[in-house]
Amino acid sequence: MSEPNVLSIIAIGMSGASLFWQALTWTRSGPVVRLHAFLVNSDLTITASNSGRAPVTIVDIGYARSARARPQPLKFSKKSEKLPFRLEAGDTVSFVAEPPGAHRVRSVKVFATLGNGRRAASKTVKLPHWTLMDRLLELFGV
Numbered sequence: 001m002s003e004p005n006v007l008s009i010i011a012i013g014m015s016g017a018s019l020f021w022q023a024l025t026w027t028r029s030g031p032v033v034r035l036h037a038f039l040v041n042s043d044l045t046i047t048a049s050n051s052g053r054a055p056v057t058i059v060d061i062g063y064a065r066s067a068r069a070r071p072q073p074l075k076f077s078k079k080s081e082k083l084p085f086r087l088e089a090g091d092t093v094s095f096v097a098e099p100p101g102a103h104r105v106r107s108v109k110v111f112a113t114l115g116n117g118r119r120a121a122s123k124t125v126k127l128p129h130w131t132l133m134d135r136l137l138e139l140f141g142v
Contacts, residue, residue, distance in 0.1 A: 031056035033087065035122040037110040043077065044099045044125070046110050049092040057115030058085045058093075063100050063108040067121065071111045074100065084115070099127050 032052035038045055048058060060083060062071030074097040076083075081093055100108060110122040 028052060030054050031087070031089070031114070031116065033058075033112065033114060033118075033120040035110055035112055035120045037108075037122040037125045039099065039125065039127070042099065042128075044074070044097045044110075046074075046095045046097065046112075046122070047092060048087060048095070048112055048120070050087045050089055053089050055086060055088045058083060058087055058112050059115055060084075060113040061095060061097075061110065062113075063110050065108060067109060071113075072100065074098070074110075 030052050031050050031054045033056060034049050034051065036047045036049075046061060050056060060071075060073070061076075062073050064071045077096045077098065080096040083095075085093060087093060107124050107126045109124050112120045114120060
């Protein structure tokens with residue numbers, strides 16, 4: 001194999017590696033929002049973190065029983081951050097909400113609508129299951 005052929009093969013390999021690196025950095029150049037939802041003292045705590053390079057606005061947060069269902073609004077507590085919320089690159093924010101209808105819903109997914117038109121989703125959160133007797137005792141104050 002002659003010297004120009006070897007140099008050509010090396011150049012093609014370096015071009016492919018460069019193209020791969022450019023594609024990888026392009027996918028990480030915008031906002032990358034991750035949502036985590038969990039129960040803390042009978043409150044639904046939602047943590048949103050932006051690990052991307054660009055800021056993003058969280059416009060709305062809701063819940064749904066499945067990934068295909070339309071998200072329903074959550075009722076946030078007074079100590080929670082207000083929406084819309086600007087999430088800078090590398091920042092994390094927490095929202096505190098009431099669990100949605102705990103006596104009827106056993107698990108939910110939490111969704112955040114972002115200012116760039118995308119939607120971030122959490123993993124499924126299991127809610128405490130209320131029996132009919134628990135609900136009646138709560139209603140009558142026993």
